Amino acid sequence: MQEARNTASRSTGLTDLRTLTHGQLLETLKELGQPAFRVKQIEEWIWEKGASSFDDMTNLPKALRSALSDQFTLGGVSQVARQVSEDGSRKYLLRYADNTTVECVGMPSGNKLAVCVSSQAGCGMGCAFCATGAAGLTRSLTAGEIYDQVIHVRDDFDSRVSSVVLMGQGEPFVNYDATLAAMRKINSPDGLGIGARHITVSTCGIIPAIKRFANEPEQFTLAVSLHSAVQRTRNALMPGVRKFSLMHLYEVMGEYVDKTGRRPTYEYALIRGVNDTEDELGALCDFCRDNLAHVNIIKLNEVKGSRFQPSSDARAGEFVRRLANVGVEATIRQSRGQDIDAACGQLKQRLGK
Numbered sequence: 001m002q003e004a005r006n007t008a009s010r011s012t013g014l015t016d017l018r019t020l021t022h023g024q025l026l027e028t029l030k031e032l033g034q035p036a037f038r039v040k041q042i043e044e045w046i047w048e049k050g051a052s053s054f055d056d057m058t059n060l061p062k063a064l065r066s067a068l069s070d071q072f073t074l075g076g077v078s079q080v081a082r083q084v085s086e087d088g089s090r091k092y093l094l095r096y097a098d099n100t101t102v103e104c105v106g107m108p109s110g111n112k113l114a115v116c117v118s119s120q121a122g123c124g125m126g127c128a129f130c131a132t133g134a135a136g137l138t139r140s141l142t143a144g145e146i147y148d149q150v151i152h153v154r155d156d157f158d159s160r161v162s163s164v165v166l167m168g169q170g171e172p173f174v175n176y177d178a179t180l181a182a183m184r185k186i187n188s189p190d191g192l193g194i195g196a197r198h199i200t201v202s203t204c205g206i207i208p209a210i211k212r213f214a215n216e217p218e219q220f221t222l223a224v225s226l227h228s229a230v231q232r233t234r235n236a237l238m239p240g241v242r243k244f245s246l247m248h249l250y251e252v253m254g255e256y257v258d259k260t261g262r263r264p265t266y267e268y269a270l271i272r273g274v275n276d277t278e279d280e281l282g283a284l285c286d287f288c289r290d291n292l293a294h295v296n297i298i299k300l301n302e303v304k305g306s307r308f309q310p311s312s313d314a315r316a317g318e319f320v321r322r323l324a325n326v327g328v329e330a331t332i333r334q335s336r337g338q339d340i341d342a343a344c345g346q347l348k349q350r351l352g353k
């Protein structure tokens with residue numbers, strides 16, 4: 001219980017019920033003199049139905065609802081703003097109980113709905129091309145807070161969510177436990193029941209966490225932000241992971257593939273004159289060839305005040321062709337929601353531009 005108590009909301013002093021493990025919840029209800037089947041009922045309310053108030057839990061006795069609300073909150077988010085892109089994507093600014101805010105995005109296509117969520121408010125990794133990095137880290141989110149974003153988007157679209165990417169604000173692998181717990185809830189039939197392969201986590205390359213992730217039993221998808229296979233360039237673009245060399249990353253990703261048999265994605269945002277030169281292309285081909293890999297070429301999204309510019313479409317096409325020539329699968333990722341600053345690297349914590 002101690003651990004859960006430590007995550008008590010700063011504004012209310014109460015604990016978010018969703019930070020309790022199944023065992024802790026069982027224990028709590030026992031202390032309240034309740035039968036064990038109440039745990040299942042409560043878990044259904046918090047994870048499947050996304051209840052935001054104890055009063056919604058109509059199959060619980062009133063006295064129990066009241067006892068729970070004396071000790072716990074249900075987390076929950078409030079929507080501060082919602083913007084709709086001309087391509088149908090919606091970006092949300094959400095606020096938690098302690099006033100921390102984050103952004104998340106819903107991206108419909110056909111009858112599918114992809115949701116992009118944040119793992120932290122802000123980010124401490126300081127990547128030179130990223131709006132989130134520029135603002136620094138406010139705090140990590142709990143599993144329930146990450147999960148809440150998916151529920152919020154689902155309810156706003158009133159549609160089943162088909163895939164979730166942890167590619168919003170923050171570095172998920174410096175918030176590993178909460179991230180994994182959220183992914184498990186999203187995957188679980190008691191939660192959203194989304195297949196593990198349709199849940200993707202993106203990391204800037206925290207090596208110890210990648211090793212750990214390789215041992216997780218689920219078939220989650222891993223994306224690694226590479227952005228350059230030249231050490232000097234990568235150090236300049238991604239100072240937060242300077243201490244993990246590309247050589248080490250290469251080795252660890254080899255181990256990941258051997259262990260899991262799963263194909264990782266490498267993300268590569270093309271920046272004119274920085275990581276789109278012939279040397280850079282050669283190094284990227286060497287990093288990926290003979291390895292199970294998918295390269296996602298992303299057109300750099302412009303971030304206000306940044307000195308970086310995107311490469312041309314022709315250059316992006318050339319990257320894809322040359323990677324294909326050495327047997328590496330590559331695609332150009334279409335950015336969604338650019339007109340509302342909802343594309344990769346454009347998420348901030350405040351309203352407006």
Ligand code: SAH
Pocket residue numbers: 129130131166167168169170171172202203204224225267269298299300301302303344345346
């Ligand atoms: N911190 C994690 C996940 C969030 S960032 C990570 O870095 O992987 C999600 C993706 O957006 C990453 O691949 C990131 O490198 C990319 N990104 C950041 N800024 C960008 C920008 N201005 N243009 C395009 N992609 C960007």
Ligand code: SF4
Pocket residue numbers: 123124125126127130131132133134168169170171204225345
């Ligand atoms: Fe953080 Fe990812 Fe942005 Fe880098 S790209 S600053 S790791 S959110």
